[in-house]
Amino acid sequence: MKRKGPKYEKIIDAAVNVIAEHGYHQSQVSKIAKEAGVADGTIYLYFKNKEDLLVSVFNEKMGTFIEKTENELKGKDTAIEKLRTLVEMHFKQLTADYELSIVTQLELRQTNRQLRAKIGEVLKRYLNLIDTILQDGMKEGVFVPEIDIRLARQMIFGTIDETATNWVMNDHRYDLPALADAIHQMLVNGLSVKMPHSN
Amino acid sequence: MKRKGPKYEKIIDAAVNVIAEHGYHQSQVSKIAKEAGVADGTIYLYFKNKEDLLVSVFNEKMGTFIEKTENELKGKDTAIEKLRTLVEMHFKQLTADYELSIVTQLELRQTNRQLRAKIGEVLKRYLNLIDTILQDGMKEGVFVPEIDIRLARQMIFGTIDETATNWVMNDHRYDLPALADAIHQMLVNGLSVKMPHSN
Amino acid sequence: MKRKGPKYEKIIDAAVNVIAEHGYHQSQVSKIAKEAGVADGTIYLYFKNKEDLLVSVFNEKMGTFIEKTENELKGKDTAIEKLRTLVEMHFKQLTADYELSIVTQLELRQTNRQLRAKIGEVLKRYLNLIDTILQDGMKEGVFVPEIDIRLARQMIFGTIDETATNWVMNDHRYDLPALADAIHQMLVNGLSVKMPHSN
Amino acid sequence: MKRKGPKYEKIIDAAVNVIAEHGYHQSQVSKIAKEAGVADGTIYLYFKNKEDLLVSVFNEKMGTFIEKTENELKGKDTAIEKLRTLVEMHFKQLTADYELSIVTQLELRQTNRQLRAKIGEVLKRYLNLIDTILQDGMKEGVFVPEIDIRLARQMIFGTIDETATNWVMNDHRYDLPALADAIHQMLVNGLSVKMPHSN
DNA sequence: GATGAATGAGATTTCATTCAT
DNA sequence: TATGAATGAAATCTCATTCAT
Incomplete structure (x- = not known):
């Protein structure tokens, strides 16, 4: 092989x-x-077989995706900047590779549980990036210390992913990276230390 | 037929x-x-055919799902309360129907673009619920007025959905409704009127 | 099924x-x-699958083959007559079904061990027929009592089978049942009580 | 080549x-x-191709097999002794080469008609050995003169081969050469001059 | 309305053989 | 001589859908 x-x-x-x-x-x-x-x-x-090819596709492409994001993150100092970079890089990279965006957001999801589990393995590295940013932010004192890392990660990834998927399903009709700032703002607000809202 | x-x-x-x-x-x-x-x-x-059956499954089940949520929302006065109810109802209903949670969160996603588009149609009614809450919140002055409704909706739905999917993929091992409060808190923070963070 | x-x-x-x-x-x-x-x-x-079909072919055809032989044997009184009947029936039935003779003597042998094992199961019933004749002959006192049943069975079946296979490989060019008598004579000689040869 | x-x-x-x-x-x-x-x-x-390799395997191995048998036969004087030697050598050589016994008795039979025909060519030399022994025995007056050489050869080879195949299929569990005497006895009986049995 | 036997298109994978180096 | 990467034809089995009863 x-x-x-x-x-x-x-x-x-x-x-x-x-x-x-x-x-x-x-x-x-x-x-x-x-x-x-x-x-x-x-x-x-x-x-080895077709599944192995598909997993490899995701591995290779997602590997590059993650590495580029990691490299970009190195130059950033604060968790807030890092989070903005993560969102921006995510959207920019999808925008830069039309085919890849369709494959990762739509096509590779219609797979059986087994293949999805293997894809999930690769994704873990990306989710770990998010976790690190969250921990940094908590150390810096800008993110609420009581936050559940897992939930926060699910908010961040869920929001980014849902936004990206909608963009692909709308045939890439609008400028995805242009949304990064607003998304970032909402996420940071959601996580930041502030006066509690009154409810 | x-x-x-x-x-x-x-x-x-x-x-x-x-x-x-x-x-x-x-x-x-x-x-x-x-x-x-x-x-x-x-x-x-x-x-009509197998696809029609699967769409109907989603229609019927999601229809009930949405109606129950709508009914529950009627009793709530503020957007913030409504949002909490939405999250709670979402998690409670998935918890109450083990099979349905697997079908909607995992299985019905492994379908082709065409079927997913039809499922998307059904989902719109649910997404409209979210939009209404957002508009209420903006009228009430508790949500930032400049917010992009579409992005906010994607954050809310993306976060809820990602959380639910993770729960199913982890074999329902923990108490999902117990997470509703923390999720709600983060989402409300993300959307609320407040002093901007310094970055 | x-x-x-x-x-x-x-x-x-x-x-x-x-x-x-x-x-x-x-x-x-x-x-x-x-x-x-x-x-x-x-x-x-x-x-169930192709192998199941092939085994069934052998089962059905060999089943009929064996039944006809069993029926014919019922009318015979002595082991020697029974043995002659067995040989004759074997050759007559192969002669009567041209295709079957090719399939059983040549084609169904080019199969993997697994399939051959299943075919072997069916054959056991036929080999048991031979064993019974041998035991009868020993009771009657016409077959040497010290004979190893297994070896004698292998001689009988090996001889019949080799003869039949040669006939098929020679394109059925000669009259197979016409050889039954001579074969029978040799086999009976080989098994019979007599003065030992001097060697 | x-x-x-x-x-x-x-x-x-x-x-x-x-x-x-x-x-x-x-x-x-x-x-x-x-x-x-x-x-x-x-x-x-x-x-030339895979078939040529397989035929060559049979050729080479069977060639040695036959030569050893021929050499051993040279030292024997009577047809009866020669037949015993043939059976013994057959069983001894298979016993001495575990792999070869599996290949010739089981595996090389799962081949198509064409390859089996070529293998048959090689076998002819061995069958000729048997024929010679039979003719010797008839000249010596120990074998029935009316015997059909071809049928007698098929009995001898069929019996030896069936016995050997059963031994391999039973995982070489017993001592094959130990059976040579009994087999030889039956074959000689089958072919010998004697009083005809009464039937 | 209800049945369920029958249909037949369609895709992954193997492996003997070749040929440029 | 020797290599081994590349070729590409070929076959089993599944399953959504139909239609005669």
Whole structure:
């Protein structure tokens, strides 16, 4: 099972394109092979089976996605800046890769539980990024100390993801990164130390 | 195409049970028919095709879900109370129907774009509920007036949905309604009129 | 899994014909279905999978084969007559069913160990027939009492089977039942009470 | 097409081992190449194709088998002794080569008609040995002169082969050469000049 | 209305063989 | 000679849907 080489990359990219264009359930191995310019059997020299290919697609693309975000975060000093960067990077990267945005937001979700579990593994690294930002913010004293990290993470990821999915389902009709500020503002408000509202 | 009658209900309920037990991709029409105690062909007297059945499942169950929430909201006076009620009702109803929670949070998402679009139609009524609460809150002066309703709705729904999905994926291991208060607090904070944070 | 009905018979017979004509490895399910005049999927209403179909072919045909032999044996009084009948029936039945002779002597042997084990189960009933004849002969005092039943059975079956296989491999070019007498004579000689040869 | 050299031997032996261990249908060319320590393509420098390799395996191994038997027969004077030697050598050689016994008795039979025909060619030399013994015995006056050589040969080979196959299928659980005497006795009886039985 | 036997299109994966190096 | 990456044809089985009864 070769896991590197130019054909490996080609197949991964072909998979993204085919899935984005034809949808998950219409992405036969033969279609991906044709798009990659290799024989059907060649796929199986690089991937154990179709599921392995799909997981690898998510791994590779999400890996890059996360790394870029991590790198960008390094230059930021405060949790609030980091959170803004995270949201911005998320939206910018999806905007920069049209096909990928369709694949991650729509297509790769129509998979069975098993595949979704493996995808979930990869996502954990991203969720850990969020957790770190939250812990930083609590240390800095800008986020409410009693906050449940898990719930806060679910608010942040849920909000970003829901926003991104809506954008893709609306055919990328509007400027997603332009929404980053407003989203950021709401999230920070939700987490910040302040006078309690009266209810 | 009969849309009512005892068999109609039986088939809908059988579908929920079969999907919850065996998963979306293992829920063949014949299995649902057997669970419902009818012949395979009978399904097609009540539903146009399998997709129609699945949409109907979501319609019927989500319809009840939304109605109960609407009724509960009627008794509440302020937007903040209404939001709390919405979150609570969401979590309570999922907790009360084990099978439904699996079906709506996990299984019905593994469907193609077309089916998801139809499910989205049904969801709109729920999202409108959220919008109304937001508008109320802005009229009341408790929510920031400049807020983008769409983004706020995505934060609220995204947070609730992500929280619910995590709970199901963690095998319902903890008390979901118990989280409603903390979630509500974060959301209200995120939306409320207050002194801006310094960043 | 229906195991009876006119289609069941049709499929079994179609399988024999297709295997006899095209050989085991060229007998695709679709070819058998076409020969039987049913859809591919119909095969799977009557058989669990292709292996199950092949085992059933052997079961059904060998079952009839054995029953006819058993019936014929009932009319015989002595072990020697019974043995002659067994050999004759074996050769006559193969001669009467051209396709079956090819399938059982040549094609169904090119199968994996698992399938062969299941076929072996069916054969046991036939081998038991032989054992009974041997025991009868020993009781009658015409067969050497010290004979190892297992070895004697292997001689009888091995001889008959090898003879039949050669006949099929020689394209049925000669009259197989005409050899029964000579075969029978040799086998009886081999087993009979007599003066030991001098060696 | 080199037919000699150390790699030729290595490949032949690797084939026997792989087939014995994994079974005929699990013996891919690549697996044999790996076992032999050569590249897949190298196989095709020594053999025309996979069938040619398998026939060669049978050729080489059966050639040695037959030669050893021939050599042993040379030292024997009478047909009866020769027959005993043939049976003994057959069983001893199978016992001495565990892998070979599995390959010749079980695995190489699961092949198509074409390959089996070629294997039959190789076997002819062995069957000729039997024929010679039979003719010797008839000349010596110990075997019935009217015997049909072909039938007698089929009895001898069929019995030996059936016995050997049963032994392999019973996982070599008992001492095969120990059965040679009894088998020999039955065969000789079957062929010998004697008073006809009364039936 | 209700049945359920029958349909048949469609896709993943294997593996013998080739050929450029 | 030797390599081994690449090829691509080919077949089992599933399951939504139909329709004669």
